[in-house]
Amino acid sequence: MPAQKSPFDPEDAAGNAGTAGLRKGLTSYGDQGFSLFLRKAFIKGAGYTDAALDRPVIGIAGTGSAYNPCHGNALQLIEAVKRGVMLAGGLPMEFPTISVHESFASPTSMYLRNLMAMDTEEMVRAQPMDAVVLIGGCDKTVPAQLMGAASAGLPAIQLVTGSMLTGSHRGERVGACTDCRRYWAKYRAGEIEAEETVDVNNQLVASVGTCSVMGTASTMACIAEALGMTVPGGASPPAVTADRIRIAEQSGAQAVQMARDGLTIDKVLTPEAFENAMRVLLAIGGSTNGIVHLTAIAGRMGLDVDLAALDRMGRETPVLLDLKPSGQHYMEDFHRAGGMPALLRELKPLLQLNALTVTGRTLGEELERAGAGFAQDVVRTIADPIYPQGGIAVLRGNLAPGGAIIKQSAADPALMEHEGRAVVFENVGDLARRIDSDALDVTPQDVLVLKNIGPKGAPGMPEAGYLPIPRKLARAGVKDMVRISDGRMSGTAFGTIVLHVTPESAMGGSLAHVRNGDRIRLSVSKREIALLVSDDELARRASESPVVAPSAERGYRKLFLQTVTQADRGVDFDFLRAPRTIGKVPR
Incomplete structure (x- = not known):
């Protein structure tokens, strides 16, 4: 008589060993049958039946935290995702990861983004799940989740927490x-x-949720949808609305279908998807941080972002979304105007419509399903844009051989072609000590320069690139002046600000050798940022004052400083990029 097949055989009914559900990624005890036996014994302690445990397992990466008001609706979203998973015949399994909030992370949230990406990747790999729903919102959480999920390779769907009310x-x-x-x-x-x-x-933040303007969180929400990583319309519903809860339920149900179809993340995050995301970044007047995050996500897929090609794309992609800081409206207005489908409909002639989305349909098919738009004044037509070119321009020159970024749609047109005297601050501490001094030698025509706030210099590339106007100039009515740094600024910020100067000053880039009184020329039309100092003089200064790269003796800071890349490579850890480059985006 043949031996009875054990219900704890690591092979499923189809004879596949450890490829799905609770059989996936069995803990190593040297006996796979025992591993499954032990795993089921413990999970049954939580009250699960064998019928439940035989369903597709959908992980839900929860990022709720008392330190993260942008994720204040996380528990409600998790419950809605669970409902969607169960309605579709799956088994939802919530698990926590690091939660990072912009205002509560020291030294910067960017410093912790890669740590969160590692946490997400390893937890998705370590625990049995057939697909994962990623719940994030505040600036660095969505890119961290997409980076981690891209490396883990499972079917994945992004659910953003949504914006706050005004x-x-x-x-x-x-x-x-x-x-x-x-x-x-x-x-x-x-x-x-x-x-x-x-x-x-008391009034600026009227509810839980992410920033209500086109800051980094809103930018990444729109980019996630443009990448095809959210259900249609997933970017814009505010956090406290019924629409947001329905999106969460739909996300859970879609994750089950993705698991059944084997729709892994590499089939969605294609070169075409990244081209669409870059096109959207330009058209929404999105955060300059979006470039860094997209570059990091692309790197996880073996793709390099071509900044020169992105800039060429920007010259033909106008800003269509009338949202602060480039326009006047807020995210809840964008949602009422039709959200991302309304924007994508206007951009349709410029998009890669064959890009696959998490629904299993192409972007073009989803736009057809979305139907015709309606009259509104938040999303402009290509014939009547907010700004004639893309929101972001790429600059180069002897001050930034590896490139720099300016958000031209939020800058003063009168300063886009400017030459001025450098007023230099060596670091954030120096800035804080002197910027409000009446003795500061500065005029409105000068160029403020802040060093040592790049990826390694701070560390973590803080959003200190939004240098305040010196107090004595602010009191005289000055609202904007040219500012340059190797750091970042919030997507909610505005002004004529040059960012992401590469190589950074802490790595010996030209920025390290700028001195008070040097002349600097900015020409956005020529895409130039130039230090009007000869190459010989720069070489002499570098020889006189060699830069010593920062280091640390232990812990995460040591790992960060030893392996973090520059802004043009996404500020990711070099060992986390895909092992080989398969191409460039945009093409």
């Missing part, structure tokens, strides 16, 4: 965090009293 201050509609910066600038300029800063502080 508030009202003395009859004026306000929202984080473009208006945060605007009101703080008013306070520094002496235009409002300290008492009013307390009042407006």
Whole structure:
């Protein structure tokens, strides 16, 4: 008589060993049957039946934290995802990962993005799941999740937490965090009293959720949808709306279908998908951080971002979305105007419509399903744009041989062609000590330069690139001036600000050798950022004052400083990129 097949045989009914459900990634005890036996014994302690455990397992990466108000609706979203998973016949399994919030992460959230990406990748690999729903929102969480999921290779779907609602201050509609910066600038300029800063502080963030303008969080939400990584319409519903909850349920159900179809992330994150994402980044006036994050995600797929090609794409892609800081509206207005389908419909002639999405349909097919649009004033037509070119321009020159970025759609047109005297700050501490001094030698025509805030210099490339206007100039009514650094700025910020100067000063880039009084020329039309100092003089300065790269003795900081790449490579760890490059995007 043949031996009875054990219910704990690591092979499933189809004879596949450890490829799906709870049989996947069995813990190594030297006996796979025992491994499955032990795993089921423990999970049954939570009350699961064998019928439940035989379903497709859908992981749900939860990032709720008391330190992360942008994810304040995470528990509600998780419950909706679970409902969607179960309605579609799957078994939902929630698990936690690191949660990173922009305002609560020291020294910077960017410093911890790669750690979160590693956490996400390893937890997705380590635990049995057939697909994963990634719940993120605040600036660095969505890129971290997409980076980790790209490396793990499973079917994955992104669910963003959604934007906050706007508030009202003395009859004026306000929202984080473009208006945060605007009101703080008013306070520094002496235009409002300290008492009013307390009042407006209570109104800028009217609910949980991510920033209500086209900051980095909103940018990454739109990019995730453009990549095909969310269900259609997933980018725009505010955090506290029923629409957001329905998107969560749909995401859970779609994850089950992806698991059954074997729709792995590499089939979605293709060169065509990245081209679409870059096109959208330019058209929404998106955060300059979006370039760094897209570069890092692409690197996980073996793709290099071609900044020169991106800039050429920008010359033919106008800004169509009228949202702060490039325009006037907020994310909830974008949602009411039709969200991403409305924008993608206008961009259709410029998109790669054959790119696959998490629904298993192409972007073109999804746009056909979305139907015709309706009259609204938030998404403009290509014939009537907010700005004639893409929101971001790529600059080069002897000050930035590896490139630099400017958000031209949020800059002062009068400063786009400018030459001025450098006023130099060696680091953030030096800036804090001197920027508000009445003794600072500075005029509105000067160029503020901040060094040592790049990936290694700070470390973590802080958003200190949004240098404040010197107080004595702010009080005189100066609203903008040219500012240059090797750091980043928030997507909610605005001004004529050159960022991501590569190589950074802490690595001996030209920026390290800029001195007070040097002349700097900015020409956005020529895509140039030039230090008007001879090559021989720069070489002499470098020889006189050699730069010693920062280092650390232990822990995550040591790993970060030893392996982090420059801005043009995504500020990822060099060992986390895909082992070989398969091409460039855009093509």
